Amino acid sequence: MIKTALELLVTQLNLHLGEAGSKPVTLGNIAQLENQDSLPTEASIKDKVVLSLVNLEEEKTMKNGPIHKLHNGRKELAERPVHLNMFLLFSANLTHYDLALERLSQILLFFQSHRGFDFHRHNQPEKQLPEGFNVQLDLHTLSFQEINDLWGSLGGKQVPFVMYKARLLRLEAESSGEPAQPITAIDLIHGQRN
Known part of the structure; x- marks a missing residue:
């Protein structure tokens, strides 16, 4: 799901930013910046805007919920x-600094006008997406210390960048199909002594 969401974001950006046939945005690991000459041509991040996943966090506010689903009129146990x-x-990661700044401006404007993506509207037939597969993007500002830590951990020189927090990608395993047993009685053992 993560790969699919990122590929669909790259596709939408390339449709918006690219001239006929060009793909200015690629999905890649910006930590490979120093080794870009050794990458295969199709994986090259040279003269591109590189989309990299740098962190994942669980949305804890969405943890509470039912542990069962309704399937064909009956309740089944399911993990949240x-x-x-x-x-x-x-x-x-562009050779010309002014073009790098222009690309970042284009990305900022694109996401300002496209904050949310309902991927069912952009679904390619070969990608099976679950119902409700969508992402909301918010600009995420880093402090100077966080910027230093980020680029230090990526092991490279800093290039012009922008970070977004993509919220609420939902991952869900298939239901076990095990029926949920109804509560039929409550036994209270009160004050029992041996």
């Missing part, structure tokens, strides 16, 4: 879905 927030780094 995991709701994830993804921290997405868009790094403008």
Whole structure:
């Protein structure tokens, strides 16, 4: 699901930013910046805006919920879905600094006008997406210390970038199909002594 969501975001950005046939945005690991010359051509991050997933966090406010589902009129036990927030780094790894800033501006404007993505509208037939598969994007501002820590952990020089928090990607395993047993009686053993 994570890969699918990121690929669909890249596709939408490329449709918006790219001239005919060009793909200015790619999904890749910006930590490979120093090794970009050794990457295969199709995985190259040179002269591209690189989308990298730099962190995942569980949305704890969505943890409470039923542990059963209704399936064909009967209740079945089910694990609660995991709701994830993804921290997405868009790094403008371009030779010309002015073009890098222009690309970042275009990305900011795109996400300002497209805050939410309901991926069922953009679904490719080969991708099976669950119902309600959507992502909301919010600009995420880092302090100077966090920027230093981020680029230090990525092991490279800093390039122009912007970070977004993509909220509420829902991951859910298939239901076990085990029927939920109804509560039929409550036995209280009160004050019993041996």
